[in-house]
Amino acid sequence: MADPKDGKPVPFRGGGFAPKPIAWMGPLVFVTLIAAMEIGTRTGVISNLTLPRPSAVLMTFVSLWDTGLLWKHVVPSLSRLAVGAALGATAGIGVGLTIGLFSHIRAGLVPVIAAIFPIPKIALLPLFVIWFGIDEASKYALIAFGTFTPTVVATYGAVDSVDRGLIRMGQSFGLSGLSILRKIVLPGALPGILSGLRVSLAIAIILLVAAEMLGAEYGIGAYILEAGSLYDLERLFAGVTILSLLGVGVNWTIGRIERRVLRWRV
Amino acid sequence: MDLHLDQITHRYDGAPVLDGIDLHIPTGRIVCLVGPSGCGKSTLLRLVGGLERPSEGDIRQIGTPPDGCLNPLTYVFQDFALLPWRTVAGNIALVLEDHGLPKSRIDAVITDVLARTNLSDFRDALPKQLSGGMKQRVAIARALAVEPAVLLMDEPLSALDSQTRELLMEDLVGLWTRQAFTAVYVTHNLDEAVRLGHRIVLLSRRPGRIRDIVEIDTDLADRRAGQADLEEKRAHLWSLMRDEARAADAELVTHG
Amino acid sequence: MSRFTRRQALGTVAALGALPLIARPALASTKIRLGALRFTSHAASFVALERGYFADAGLDVELEFFQAAQPMAVAVASTDVDYAVTAISGGLISLAEKGAAKVIGGSLSEEPGIDGQKILASNDAFAAGLTDPSKLDGKSFAMTQAGSSFHYMGSKIAAEEGAELHFKPLQKVGAIIGALKTSQVDAWSIVPHIAKPLAAGGSAHIIGNVSDYLPNYQVTTVFTSTKNADQERGQTEAFLAALSKGVDDFNAALVDKTLGEDGADEMVKLIHKYVYADKSLEDATPGIVNGAMRLNKNAALNLASVTDQLDWFKSEGLVKDSIGIDTLVDQSYVDII
CATH class of the missing domain: 3.40.190.10 (Periplasmic binding protein-like II)
Known part of the structure; x- marks a missing residue:
């Protein structure tokens, strides 16, 4: 038998393809980008037409805070977002459930949903103005409509993915249809519905700007549009930052809800 | 309550799966259905429990279910079918909630069945915290909670490793010995069949017909793994099943 | 064409005569892009282009049409468009503050006695x-x-x-x-x-x-990028001069109405190529005639009105307080009124 010392070590070929959380990486990228913007705009490498100076954006933000204008813009936007998204998501979950549960409704509605999903809701804005006027109703409707379709698709997908074995089990124990829906289908679909909500709510935030194009004196979207038309890059970026923070906040909230109600997940 | 199957024939899209099954399931006995994979034994179990309707023939209940029975024909599934979002107690409560029982009664039933299956300490655990064997014990406890007339067990031990399977078999024997229950027990494992079955029904490969029925009179509690008389029955069954199993194995899969 | 008028005949002759002029070597044509809206108030641009005034000045003008004033200001700042005529907006002032755009002349004005906004x-x-x-x-x-x-x-x-x-x-x-x-x-x-x-x-x-409320309101102005205003003086002057010829023709035909009905008709026909082109000439005529407001002669600029507008933008907090009138306006090109 050969001496084990004569052999060479087996070459290592594993590793990689296993994402690890690296907490400092995200903030580092942000800080680097912002620092590069600040230095670039100060030295003139980046012209003031191209990007605003981050410190000036911060000052804009501070003055928004000091003057109380921040809340004057954020509060109406949040209420539009809340009402619109709540309407759209509730209707979407309801319709998604009926599509998921009843073959006739599925056959009838899935093509309709597929047809309205890709319509840019912004294109329908004039129509919404005729239907709902230029006040809050049309803003709610636009956001609701935008959140509705992705919620429907996510919900019936989630219902489809509920373990049929669990439903058979419910039937075999003689559970009523309502009990099966409430105690098996709904909780089983909840993970899919919640991850669908992440997408729907992001779309709602996007549509907020569109909704505030028409007849909004106050609101983050109106503020951004005004900044854009004034070519005021500091305000534009301050507004966009608020939207980003809003998105992060919504995502965080859903994350918390998920952690709470989906404790049971493996 | 006895069950009686009369000339059961079943087809999927015209293809026969079961053909002319006549079977009697007497009260207080465990009837094992064995056969090569795809012989329609699980289908037969679904027919017996009313989850599917047979193409021909009928299945009758003879006599009345015992007092307090909430769900006469109750399944135990291979994959346990526990709701992952409910605790052990919650999973058992699920099948009691629809019957309008007072909360105290539900709690009492849960406590009782958990005690019978040695699960009292796991009352508030979530399924993800339990091993496979524990999950199946919970599923059995859930089945017992509705005081079934007949337990319909669909390969309940197939998803478990062999040690756990051995332990659960002992548990089942213990449960039956303390309080005899009626069961139809589907398995492809002849060891399980000769350990748990009073009557073993061997099905042929598709379309499933009854090839043989073997009665074992030895008391369940007296049976041990590798016992000579059981080994003999097992060998007999295997000799009948072997060719069927081989032929079945070589078939193209047309229905799962 | 039922009637071949003397004016049209003259126009044809003039157009034929203009051909050799375009080829004059001294004015080898410079390609420039001019931003416009499909409004009668932009007629001077259309006239100067159609009647060859730009070509005479050695400018090969290409029109870029916009839907609103604000994007035009951005297009000028980014030099996608060289010159544009439109209302003074907050965006334009902000771009001027960033050193990207300059007002160089005036166009549409409110004038007592002329039907205005x-x-x-x-x-x-x-x-x-x-x-x-x-x-x-x-x-x-x-x-x-x-x-x-x-x-x-x-x-x-x-x-x-x-x-x-x-x-x-x-x-x-x-x-x-x-x-x-x-x-x-x-x-x-x-x-x-x-x-x-x-x-x-x-x-x-x-x-x-x-x-x-706003007598002598300078509604629209002519503006360009700071680069054109500072470094392309010759081209900018030639542009303003050619545009002024268009202004004169327009004012004469539709505002002062000194050219009679034929002159007015011909002007309407010319403008109709660009404004309300989707309507028939008969349907478009009232709109075009109604929209005829005075365009400033020689692109003169009413600085008082522009200053008032700038002050208003500042007082509303829409633009920075630090912007002076000279940041916005280059007064060296046209008469200040």
């Missing part, structure tokens, strides 16, 4: 008593965007009347018209060629003239 009230608001601009207090007033000329006009009118207005940004003129027709906004101010047909069609009521 109108103040409109919606039918419901009119029925509820908004019959005069003095009753605007508490009403809603439509504008395209904050910092647009509509915002300026509304504010100035409100200030004059001591009224408090709610401004409704609706982005597009079309959206405003829809909102006004359905009485979702109470009031608006707009050029006569839009105001008059709305009033005539019973969709709204004219309740006043903008010129009563």
Whole structure:
């Protein structure tokens, strides 16, 4: 038998393809980008037409805070977002459930949903103005409509993915249809519905700007549009930052809800 | 309550799966259905429990279910079918909630069945915290909670490793010995069949017909793994099943 | 063509005669892009192009059409467009502050005695008593965007009347018209060629003239990038001179009406190529004639009006306080009035 010392070590070929959380990486990228913007705009490498100076954006933000204008813009936007998204998501979950549960409704509605999903809701804005006027109703409707379709698709997908074995089990124990829906289908679909909500709510935030194009004196979207038309890059970026923070906040909230109600997940 | 199957024939899209099954399931006995994979034994179990309707023939209940029975024909599934979002107690409560029982009664039933299956300490655990064997014990406890007339067990031990399977078999024997229950027990494992079955029904490969029925009179509690008389029955069954199993194995899969 | 007029014949001869002129080597054509809206108020650009005034000046002008004033300002700042004629907007001032754009001349003006921009009230608001601009207090007033000329006009009118207005940004003129027709906004101010047909069609009521509040209002200006203003003096002067010829023709034909009916008809026909081109000439004519407001001769600029506008933008906090009039306007090109 050969001496084990004569052999060479087996070459290592594993590793990689296993994402690890690296907490400092995200903030580092942000800080680097912002620092590069600040230095670039100060030295003139980046012209003031191209990007605003981050410190000036911060000052804009501070003055928004000091003057109380921040809340004057954020509060109406949040209420539009809340009402619109709540309407759209509730209707979407309801319709998604009926599509998921009843073959006739599925056959009838899935093509309709597929047809309205890709319509840019912004294109329908004039129509919404005729239907709902230029006040809050049309803003709610636009956001609701935008959140509705992705919620429907996510919900019936989630219902489809509920373990049929669990439903058979419910039937075999003689559970009523309502009990099966409430105690098996709904909780089983909840993970899919919640991850669908992440997408729907992001779309709602996007549509907020569109909704505030028409007849909004106050609101983050109106503020951004005004900044854009004034070519005021500091305000534009301050507004966009608020939207980003809003998105992060919504995502965080859903994350918390998920952690709470989906404790049971493996 | 006895069950009686009369000339059961079943087809999927015209293809026969079961053909002319006549079977009697007497009260207080465990009837094992064995056969090569795809012989329609699980289908037969679904027919017996009313989850599917047979193409021909009928299945009758003879006599009345015992007092307090909430769900006469109750399944135990291979994959346990526990709701992952409910605790052990919650999973058992699920099948009691629809019957309008007072909360105290539900709690009492849960406590009782958990005690019978040695699960009292796991009352508030979530399924993800339990091993496979524990999950199946919970599923059995859930089945017992509705005081079934007949337990319909669909390969309940197939998803478990062999040690756990051995332990659960002992548990089942213990449960039956303390309080005899009626069961139809589907398995492809002849060891399980000769350990748990009073009557073993061997099905042929598709379309499933009854090839043989073997009665074992030895008391369940007296049976041990590798016992000579059981080994003999097992060998007999295997000799009948072997060719069927081989032929079945070589078939193209047309229905799962 | 039923009638071959003497003027048309002359025009044809002139056009033929112009051919060799274009080839003059000294004025080898410089390609420039000119931003415009499809409004009668932009007619000078169309005339100068159609009648070859730009070509005579050695400029090969290509028109770029926009939907609104603000994007035009951005296009000039990014040098996608060399020159443009449009209203002074907050965006334009901000771009001037960033050293990207400069106002170099004046164009459309309010002038006493010439039909100018109108103040409109919606039918419901009119029925509820908004019959005069003095009753605007508490009403809603439509504008395209904050910092647009509509915002300026509304504010100035409100200030004059001591009224408090709610401004409704609706982005597009079309959206405003829809909102006004359905009485979702109470009031608006707009050029006569839009105001008059709305009033005539019973969709709204004219309740006043903008010129009563903003006499000599410099509505639109000519502007360009700072680079063109500072470094392309020759080209910019040639452009303004050619544009001025277009202005003269337009004023003579439709504002002062010194060319008689034939002259007016011919001007309308020319403008119709660009404005209301989707309508027949007969249908388009009233709109074009109604929209004829004075364009400043020689692109002269009413600095007082521009200064007032700048001050208003500052007072509203729409632009930075530090901007001086010289940041916005290059006064070296045209007469200041």
